[in-house]
Structure formats: structure tokens, C-alpha cells
Amino acid sequence: MSYTRPLDLKHGRVDLSHGSGGRAMAQLIHDLFVRHFDNDYLRAQNDGACFPLPAGTGRMVMATDSHVVSPLFFPGGDIGCLSVHGTINDVAMAGGKPLYLAAGFILEEGFPLADLQRIVVSMAEAAREADVPIVTGDTKVVEQGKGDGVFITTTGIGVVPDGILLDPRRIQPGDRILVSGYLGDHGVAIMSLRENLSFDTAIKSDTAAIHGLAADMLAAVPGLRALRDPTRGGLAAVLNEFASAAGCGIVIREKAVPVRDEVAAACELLGLDPLYVANEGKLVAVCPAEDAEHLLDVMRSHPQGRDAAIIGEAIVDPNGFVQMETTFGGRRMVDWLTGEQLPRIC
Amino acid sequence: MKYIDEFRDGDIARKLAATLATEVQPGRSYRLMEFCGGHTHAISRYGLLDLLPPGVQMIHGPGCPVCVLPIGRIDSAIELARDKGVILCTYADTLRVPASGGLSLMRAKAQGADVRMVYSCDDALRIAREHPDREVVFFGIGFETTTPMTAVVIQQAAALGLTNFSVFCNHVLTPAAMVHIMESEGDPSRVALDGFVGPAHVSTVIGYGPYEGFAQHYRKPVVIAGFEPLDVLQSILMLVRQINEGRAIVENEFTRAVTREGNRKAQARVAEVFELRECFDWRGLGEVPDSALRIRAEYATYDAERRYGMAYRQVPDPKACECAAILRGHKHPRDCKVFGTVCTPDHPIGACMVSSEGACAAHYTYGRFKEIPLRAEVSA
Ligand code: SF4
Numbered sequence: 001m002s003y004t005r006p007l008d009l010k011h012g013r014v015d016l017s018h019g020s021g022g023r024a025m026a027q028l029i030h031d032l033f034v035r036h037f038d039n040d041y042l043r044a045q046n047d048g049a050c051f052p053l054p055a056g057t058g059r060m061v062m063a064t065d066s067h068v069v070s071p072l073f074f075p076g077g078d079i080g081c082l083s084v085h086g087t088i089n090d091v092a093m094a095g096g097k098p099l100y101l102a103a104g105f106i107l108e109e110g111f112p113l114a115d116l117q118r119i120v121v122s123m124a125e126a127a128r129e130a131d132v133p134i135v136t137g138d139t140k141v142v143e144q145g146k147g148d149g150v151f152i153t154t155t156g157i158g159v160v161p162d163g164i165l166l167d168p169r170r171i172q173p174g175d176r177i178l179v180s181g182y183l184g185d186h187g188v189a190i191m192s193l194r195e196n197l198s199f200d201t202a203i204k205s206d207t208a209a210i211h212g213l214a215a216d217m218l219a220a221v222p223g224l225r226a227l228r229d230p231t232r233g234g235l236a237a238v239l240n241e242f243a244s245a246a247g248c249g250i251v252i253r254e255k256a257v258p259v260r261d262e263v264a265a266a267c268e269l270l271g272l273d274p275l276y277v278a279n280e281g282k283l284v285a286v287c288p289a290e291d292a293e294h295l296l297d298v299m300r301s302h303p304q305g306r307d308a309a310i311i312g313e314a315i316v317d318p319n320g321f322v323q324m325e326t327t328f329g330g331r332r333m334v335d336w337l338t339g340e341q342l343p344r345i346c
Numbered sequence: 347m348k349y350i351d352e353f354r355d356g357d358i359a360r361k362l363a364a365t366l367a368t369e370v371q372p373g374r375s376y377r378l379m380e381f382c383g384g385h386t387h388a389i390s391r392y393g394l395l396d397l398l399p400p401g402v403q404m405i406h407g408p409g410c411p412v413c414v415l416p417i418g419r420i421d422s423a424i425e426l427a428r429d430k431g432v433i434l435c436t437y438a439d440t441l442r443v444p445a446s447g448g449l450s451l452m453r454a455k456a457q458g459a460d461v462r463m464v465y466s467c468d469d470a471l472r473i474a475r476e477h478p479d480r481e482v483v484f485f486g487i488g489f490e491t492t493t494p495m496t497a498v499v500i501q502q503a504a505a506l507g508l509t510n511f512s513v514f515c516n517h518v519l520t521p522a523a524m525v526h527i528m529e530s531e532g533d534p535s536r537v538a539l540d541g542f543v544g545p546a547h548v549s550t551v552i553g554y555g556p557y558e559g560f561a562q563h564y565r566k567p568v569v570i571a572g573f574e575p576l577d578v579l580q581s582i583l584m585l586v587r588q589i590n591e592g593r594a595i596v597e598n599e600f601t602r603a604v605t606r607e608g609n610r611k612a613q614a615r616v617a618e619v620f621e622l623r624e625c626f627d628w629r630g631l632g633e634v635p636d637s638a639l640r641i642r643a644e645y646a647t648y649d650a651e652r653r654y655g656m657a658y659r660q661v662p663d664p665k666a667c668e669c670a671a672i673l674r675g676h677k678h679p680r681d682c683k684v685f686g687t688v689c690t691p692d693h694p695i696g697a698c699m700v701s702s703e704g705a706c707a708a709h710y711t712y713g714r715f716k717e718i719p720l721r722a723e724v725s726a
Contacts, residue, residue: 255356273391321715327356328575329363330393332712338691 007031012113019107019141032117033103033137036124041100041135049135051100057162063090064155072119072149075189076204077280079152080122085209085280086231087154088130092211093227093283095166095218096158101127103137103154108147119150130209132156164218168226168286171246175225175314176292178285180213180299181206181307183235184263187277191270203262208281213304217285220298225286234276236334238284239322242314249317252334253325256311275324276337286314354392354575362579363397369586376402378585379675380543381524383410383703384573390712392575402582406705408523408631408673409545411488412439413697413704416629417661419516420445423485426514427451427459430654433477434461435470436485439701444694446661467492467499467513474503474511483650484513491547493517493639494612497619500641500648514650515641518626520548521556522637527674528564530631539675541585543578544570546600553608557596565594572600619645627660629697630673667696672705679706680717686710 007027017024034042041049067083084101091098103123107116127134134154185206192203210229218224230238235257243250259274267274281304287295292310299305312324322334370376380386386406389395395404408414420443427434434451441452441463455461460480464470470484486496496513503511524542544557549570557568567588571581581599588594598604619642626638641649650656663669667689668682679685679698689695691707698706 319715323715324393326391326393327354328359328392328394328397329356330396331715332391332393333715335711338707338711 007113009113009117014107014109014111014113014116014141016109016141016143019139025139029139032113032120033139036120037103037127037134037137038124039133039135041133042137047136049100049102051135054099054159058159061091061094061096061158061160062155063087063094064153065090066151066153068148068151069190070148071190071193072115074193074205076186077207078119078122079150080119081126082205082207082280083152083154084123084126084130084132084134085207087156088132088209088211089229089281089283091156091158092209092214093166093229094158095160095164095214095224095227097161097215098130098132098156098158098211101132101134101154101156103134103152105137105139106147106151106153107139107141108149109141109144111149116150119152123152126209130211132209132211161218163222164224166224166227168228168242168245170225171242171248171286171314172225172288173248173314173316174289175286176289176310177239177242177250177252177312177314178287178292178296178299178308178310179230179235179258180210180283180285180305182258182260182263183230183279183282184259184267184274184277186280187234188263188266190278192266203260203266206279206281208304210281210283210304213299213302214283216298216302217295221287221291221295223288223291224295225288228284230279230282230284232278233337234274234278235284236273236275236322236337239334240336242284242286243317243320243322246314247318247320249315249320250312250322251315251325252312252322254327256309258307258309275334289313358576359397359579362576362583363399366397366402366579366583366586367399369583369590370399370401371590372401374401375540376586376589377405377538377540378402378543378582379405379407379527379539379541380578381407381409381520382543382545382548382573383413383701384546385543385571385578386410386705386708387703388573388575388578390708393712394575394578395713397579398582402586405539405675406672406708407527407542407675408628409489409520410698410701410703410705411492411518412443412701413669413673414518414523414628414630415440415443415487415516415697416627417445417663418627418659420451421449421659421661422656423514424449424451424454424459426483426650426654426656427461428454428457430481432460432481432483433473434459434483434485435464435467435473436461437465437487438463440485440487442694442700443697444664444700467495471499471502471508471511474508475506478510480510482511484511485516486513487516489518489520489545489548490551490616493620494551494609494615497615500619500645501615503648504645509647512648512650512653513641514656515620515639517620517639518628519637519639520545520552521560522634523628523631524557524560526631526634526637528560528566530674539566540589541567541569543581543585544568544596546570546572546577546603549600549604549608551609551612553606554596554598554604555606555608561594561596567594568596570596570598570600570604572603618642627658629663630670632670664695669696669698669706672698679709680714682706686714
């Protein structure tokens with residue numbers, strides 16, 4: 001394909017023609033998306049991608065997630081890698097091996113092409129590292145003022161092997177709750193950049209694809225009851241979802257919950273509770289009590305689970321309350337968040 | 347970080363609790379009011395009640411600035427934003443406080459009023475400078491802690507000669523409210539409160555001096571306490587000791603931040619910009635004399651009440667709501683019939699359910715599981 005004028009990736013901006021379905025849009029897709037996401041499926045330039053299923057049996061899993069993070073670039077990542085990691089993790093938390101991704105872009109007129117390129121390169125890298133290609137996509141452009149720069153929706157498809165059945169309704173009293181590492185890094189990294197809030201912190205977002213860790217865990221303990229990545233709403237939201245799905249209570253121990261000193265300090269400063277702060281590269285797992293120690297060992301031997309911990313257990317409680325034993329030895333509830341701790345952070 | 351750990355050490359807490367248990371006299375009751383919402387929050391969030399021996403009872407006071415803001419004042423703020431077309435800048439918690447007609451600032455915003463959440467009054471001033479063509483009003487609320495900042499921005503606005511900025515002043519005073527709680531019970535000797543955990547941040551500004559007359563007159567000990575959980579436990583122990591010994595003085599647990607005199611500079615700023623209101627309507631407490639501030643005549647242009655000719659209308663609290671009794675320490679949130687059913691943090695009926703410092707919200711969020719008989723046992 002030859003164009004008289006190459007895409008000006010340095011100074012150019014998104015304009016309405018990039019979404020019009022004409023030559024400019026074809027050029028954007030070809031020079032930016034196809035070039036960076038490069039693979040056979042995408043090169044075929046169809047509106048959909050046909051791909052073979054892996055041999056063997058299993059169930060398909062599909063997950064989709066829209067990303068509207070502000071700011072678009074933050075310590076440790078950007079909206080691009082986040083949109084790849086988030087969806088890969090959603091597939092993985094269903095017990096699936098992620099195979100392919102689709103990406104939809106809503107671009108705001110005026111958005112610098114250089115920034116878009118940075119985002120696309122970051123997505124391409126994230127997809128390559130995770131070994132999950134982006135095989136189809138879509139681009140729309142909205143008028144200035146009607147978007148927030150870039151919105152990205154990614155959809156992932158994967159396969160869940162037979163014998164794996166992750167479902168929080170299977171959680172039973174006595175089951176153990178584990179987390180894969182330090183909580184709250186992503187949320188604090190993002191908040192550190194917010195207008196009016198800016199504070200100095202060395203904390204970086206933990207955004208990462210954790211399907212490798214999940215696969216190791218499932219291989220070691222196929223009887224895992226539930227997996228979930230604690231993104232928006234943090235650990236507290238996941239535990240409350242688990243408790244209400246399972247119809248039992250959960251007790252965690254504050255002392256056992258891994259939170260970095262810097263994150264705790266930043267939360268203190270902002271009046272936040274780290275249990276409610278977002279993560280992007282962590283998971284919460286529930287397993288039968290007898291598998292807990294083994295699962296912990298498996299998690300700790302994976303680089304993404306080095307700081308894993310058993311933080312509590314499910315208990316009999318028809319009210320489905322989540323409680324926490326504080327470092328003081330008292331007990332309190334860990335309830336759903338009311339409203340938002342702060343404006344949206346992921 | 348070290349700083350935080352020191353005041354959250356579980357072992358020290360358990361030792362303090364053990365000491366408390368030995369010093370509390372059997373059969374005697376210690377009804378202690380924590381005036382501040384910050385203490386209410388700390389007590390709930392760290393599960394401190396579990397550490398107190400029987401006999402020691404904590405009673406939530408009216409020290410949550412959001413909870414005590416009367417409906418009429420929220421209504422006025424909504425009118426400003428909706429009918430006068432101003433940009434109304436407000437702290438987040440205030441957005442959700444129920445007002446008349448099923449409205450709140452948040453709902454008014456959804457209906458098109460220009461209400462903006464700010465983290466500090468500086469932000470409001472910045473917005474005024476960025477929008478010289480719009481009128482910007484800062485909805486100033488809070489106790490002595492936030493007042494100096496409001497005074498500073500008013501003086502800054504004056505120095506900059508800003509003509510599109512004003513403050514809707516609702517700043518209230520702590521000692522007046524404490525006196526009111528004692529007085530409103532009729533005969534002061536009959537009041538069933540035995541002591542006060544005194545405000546932390548407020549006292550960094552006004553010092554602990556202003557409570558001395560109170561402690562002496564009402565024969566009630568006051569211990570100024572920080573907001574860390576160990577501060578609260580330590581102050582409870584200090585109160586129990588005073589009560590046991592029949593003393594009633596002001597003691598300062600929060601020595602790392604509070605002195606007798608407080609912050610003189612901040613006090614001077616406040617005095618330059620504000621003067622006492624004869625009377626202010628508090629949600630839950632009603633009219634309390636000399637309990638709030640208004641903007642002095644010298645700064646009249648920055649006074650939204652004068653600028654927009656706002657007249658205060660008293661609006662009664664919703665019928666079912668027990669906020670008034672809760673703020674005075676007469677009732678516990680669980681005594682309210684609509685607690686946790688009709689009234690929840692997502693759909694607050696009364697103001698105590700809005701901020702995490704409100705007694706009802708704190709109990710709902712952190713403590714309500716204790717009300718419900720649990721068959722819950724931690725399995726082995
Ligand atoms: S539960 Fe709601 S209505 Fe009842 S006292 Fe508390 S805030 Fe008021």
C-alpha cells in the first residue's frame with residue numbers, strides 16, 4: 001500500500017477523518033496498529049479473525065474490559081499495557097489460558113499521534129511478552145470534548161482445561177484466602193499523579209499479565225475454588241463478592257495482608273484504606289484448607305507471587321459479612337465501598 | 347512510616363487494654379464521649395471497642411462537620427449552584443448530604459448545577475482565577491481545623507482583587523457545642539457523661555486552654571487525644587484514672603501536636619477575617635448560641651451570604667431520623683429504626699450516615715456485624 005503522505009507520528013493529531021472509514025483511517029490502521037501488533041490474522045485485514053482451537057478439549061472463555069484511566073501514562077505503565085494486562089488477567093482468573101485479544105479504540109479528535117503511538121507500542125510489547133496476539137480491532141474517532149483522549153476496550157478469548165471449575169459459589173467455610181503480593185501499588189501510583197494530589201512516591205503500578213502465575217497455581221491445585229484480580233475496589237470488593245456469592249463469611253487478619261510501607265503511608269496521607277485501593281497485577285485465590293500451604297509454596301516460587309500470603313479464611317456466616325481482625329486484636333467489618341474513595345482510578 | 351507504626355502497635359495496645367481492665371472499678375460505669383468524628387472513625391476502624399473492659403462505654407459526639415450541617419444550609423448551597431448559576435466548590439463528603447426534596451449537591455450536579463469537588467479551598471480560588479467570567483463560591487464547612495485555611499484564601503482573594511470569588515461560611519466552634527451538650531440536658535449534674543475525649547486537630551489550632559473552663563464548670567475530665575488508635579486508648583486510660591480519682595481537668599495526650607496556646611498565627615488569621623455569629627442552627631443540636639463564625643464586614647464582598655442576599659430557612663430533619671439523639675449521645679445508631687434498612691451509606695436519610703466520621707456510617711461500615719447474632723466461628 002503506498003500513500004502520498006506518511007502519517008505524521010511526531011506532530012500529527014487524531015482528526016475526524018481517522019475514524020471516517022476512508023483512506024486516513026486505513027493509513028492509521030496500517031501504519032500504526034498493524035505495524036506494531038503485527039501477526040498473520042491482523043495482516044489479513046478482515047473485520048474478524050479466524051483461528052484454530054488448540055487441540056484437546058476444554059471450554060472457551062471470553063472476557064472484555066474497557067479502559068478509561070486518567071492519567072494515560074503513569075509510573076510503571078500506561079493505558080496501553082493496562083488494557084492488555086487487564087483482559088488477559090480476566091481470562092486467566094476464569095481459569096483460562098488466554099489465546100487471542102481484540103482491541104477497540106475510541107480516539108478523541110486532536111489527540112497527538114505520538115502519544116497514540118506510545119500507547120500502541122506499549123500494547124504491542126505487553127501482548128508479545130504475554131504471548132497473546134491482538135488479532136482484530138476497531139477504531140472510532142469522536143469530536144473534541146467528547147472523549148478523554150483515548151478509551152480502549154480489549155476482549156480476550158481463551159480455553160479452560162477440563163477439570164478446572166473456578167466459581168466463588170464453591171467457596172466453603174474453612175477455605176483459605178491467599179493474595180499474590182503487595183496490595184495497592186497501582187492505585188497509589190495513579191493517585192500520586194492526580195492534579196491537586198501530587199505527592200512524591202517511588203511506588204510504581206504493578207500492572208502485569210499474571211496468567212503464568214495462575215496457570216502454575218491451577219496445575220498445582222486443580223481444586224482451586226476461585227481466582228480474582230483485585231482491580232477497582234481493591235481486595236475489599238473481591239472479598240465481598242466472594243462472600244456474597246458463597247453465602248458465607250470471610251475473616252482476614254490485618255497483620256497478614258501485605259501492604260508496602262510507602263503505600264500505607266500514602267494511604268494515610270490521603271485518608272484511604274489500602275484494602276480498597278486498585279491493583280493491576282495481583283490476584284486473590286481461595287482454596288481448600290488442606291491445599292493452602294502447598295499453593296502458597298507454588299505461588300512464592302513464581303516471580304509474580306514472591307510476596308504471596310495466606311490472609312484469612314471463609315467462615316460460617318449467613319450474612320456474608322467480611323470481617324478483619326485488626327492488628328489490635330479487635331474486629332471490624334470490611335464492607336463494600338460507598339461511593340468512591342476518590343475519582344475513578346482505573 | 348515509622349511514625350505511624352509507633353501508634354499502631356498491637357502489643358502496646360493489648361498492654362494498654364490490660365492496664366485499663368485492672369484500673370476500671372467493678373460495677374462502675376464510665377460513659378465517655380468522643381467529640382470528634384475522627385475518633386469515632388478510629389474506634390470503629392481499628393475495632394477498639396473490643397479492647398475496652400465492660401463498664402467503659404464510648405458515646406459518639408457531634409464532631410463530624412458534615413453531620414452537623416443543617417438541611418437549610420445545604421438547600422442554600424444548592425440554590426446558589428442551581429438558580430444563581432455559580433460554580434459551587436465543595437469538599438467531597440458534603441456532596442452526599444441529604445437536603446430538602448430528595449436532593450443533595452450530588453443530585454443537583456447531575457441535574458446540571460455546576461458543583462465541583464475540591465480537595466482544599468485553594469482549589470476553589472484557582473477555579474475562580476481560571477474562570478474570571480463566572481462567579482465562584484466556596485462552600486466553607488468545618489470546625490476550627492479548616493477555618494484558618496478559609497481565612498487565608500479570603501485574604502488572598504482580597505490581595506488579588508478577585509471580584510468573582512466568595513465564601514459561603516458555615517464554620518462552627520467546638521467548645522460551644524460541648525457546652526451545649528451539657529446545658530441541653532437540663533440540670534448539668536444529671537448528665538450521664540463522665541468524660542470527654544477531646545478533639546485532636548481542632549486543638550492544634552485553638553490549643554487546650556479553651557476547654558479548661560468547661561472541665562472545671564461541669565466537673566468533667568477532658569483528655570485531648572490524637573487520632574491514632576493508641577492515642578485513643580491512652581486517652582481513655584487517662585480519663586478512667588481522672589474519674590477514679592475524682593479529678594476533672596484538661597489533660598493533653600496529644601503533646602506531639604497540641605499545646606495550651608495552640609497556633610497563635612492561625613488564630614490571628616481567623617480573628618482578622620471572621621467574627622462570632624450570635625446563633626447557628628446545627629443539625630441535631632438546633633440553635634446553639636455563639637457557636638459559629640461569619641465573615642467580617644471588611645470582607646463583605648467575599649461573603650456569599652451578603653452577596654446573594656441569602657436568608658436562612660430552618661428545615662426539620664426527616665421524621666424517622668434519630669441523628670439529633672445520636673449527636674447528643676442519647677442514642678446509639680442501632681436504636682434508629684431505619685438504620686441499615688432504609689438508611690445506608692449509599693442512601694443516607696440522615697447526615698450521620700454520610701461521612702465515614704458520622705456515627706451511623708462508622709457503625710454501619712465497620713461495626714454492624716456485631717448487632718447480628720453470628721453463628722460464625724473461625725474454623726480451625
Ligand atoms: S440511621 Fe440514618 S436516619 Fe437513623 S439516625 Fe442514623 S443517619 Fe439518621
